[in-house]
Amino acid sequence: MGGQSRRLAVLRAIVEDYVATEEPVGSKALVERHQLGVSPATVRNDMAALEDEGYIHQPHTSAGRVPTDKGYRLFVDKLSTLKPMSAAERRAIATLLDGAVDLDDVVQRSVRLLSQLTHQVAIVQYPTLSRSTVRHIELVPITPTRLMVILILSTGRVEQRLVELGHEAGEDELAALRVRINQAASGVRIADAATALSTLRDDVPHEVAGLTDEVVAVVTEAMSDHRSDERVAVGGAANLARYGDSFDSAVRPLLEALEEHVVLLRLLGEATTGGGVTVRIGHEGPYSELASTSVVATGYGPSHEAVAALGVVGPTRMDYPGSMAAVRAVARYVSRILDES
Structure with a gap:
């Protein structure tokens, strides 16, 4: 192998030995442990060249060498092959x-x-809320004036909120609202879904406008809960x-x-x-x-x-x-x- 590729092989051996043994690596150990196919003198010369180039350095208390950040960088970029998982x-x-x-x-x-x-x-x-899309919004009646709103996101995250309604909501009203809300928000990014929901009341019959407002307010609040983003x-x-x-x-x-x-x-x-x-x-x-x-x-x-x-x-x-x-x-x-x- 040429001088440059042999030096890289020496660098790889130093990185692998240092990581494995936690000890600075000397030329003698390299020659013993790795079949580099060259004399100890050549390895010492290669190590001197690597040190001059800033890939390895000598800790002051030791005769051996350890990789520098630059040496690790070259190792990661050029010399390392990912170990397959067993x-x-x-x-x-x-x-x-x-x-x-x-x-x-x-x-x-x-x-x-x-x-x-x-x-x-x-x-x-x-998973950050802001990068999610809405998978589904479910409305579950608990009592005639109390609803559970469940927001399911693409990240697998589930937000649940209770809504106290101003008046009783019938099953037909809820079914219609469920369809409308999911048409507006399902498959849509959080920020865009919130915008789409905010315009929903303009399209609903006025007798369910109050119910729509109450549910949309709660869903929008659940969507803007950024506590987990950090x-x-x-x-x-x-x-x-x-x-x-x-x-x-x-x-x-x-x-x-x-x-x-x-x-x-x-x-x-x-x-x-x-x-x-x-x-x-x-x-x-x-x-x-x-x-x-x-x-x-x-x-x-x-x-x-x-x-x-x-x-x-x-x-x-x-x-x-x-x-x-x-x-x-x-x-x-x-x-x-x-x-x-």
Whole structure:
């Protein structure tokens, strides 16, 4: 192999060894552990060249070398192939996620699963209301003057509201209103559905105008409930205990960040689907105090539409191919559940 490709092979070996052993990697260990097909002197020269180019550096207390952010970046972009999920891992994903009873449960199970698969801190954003479409609106009479309004969204989210009516509503009135409301809102994005519903009373007979107003007001309020747009679930913080040697630089700032959901949402970044997994390494992230951590994230949602993001975050010394494969696999599975629900 040529000098450049051999140097890349040496870099890959350094990254893989450092992630696996947690120890800076020396030329002797590389020659022993990897069939690089060249002399130790050549490996030492390659390591010197990689160091000059900024891909590896020497921690001051050690003879070995460790990858820099730039080295990890090259590894992720050029050298890493995603590890396929094992049959056991795929079964674990299916078994755990298929048992979920509702959207909250899907999110909580996904976080647990991701942190178990990657041994990192997992973050799953709750699907944002603003990106959803209305699947169905149901009106259920409880008493003649009390209605349960159920709003079902494309993300699997369900909002329920009670309406106290000004006067009794007959079954025929309710049936007609149910049809009109669903004609206006079903399959429509939240913001557009709210607009369509606001013009509904102009088209209804005046004897049901009052009922229409009462129901539309409640549905619109349920649609504009943005509390969950800033919510994330976090799991696996205990995995950070494995990084005791980098506590001050990587672990402490990350533990503090886990308290701040807005910070975590920015860490995850913009959700994109289509199988793309985003990797932000060290200084590439949005926060300088988290410069010793990396984020592996992707979007998820029904029908290839990203309604939220999920991923893992941890010190830069992470198993990138394994983390990327797990993040992608869990996102695909959650998307499938949302498609079917």
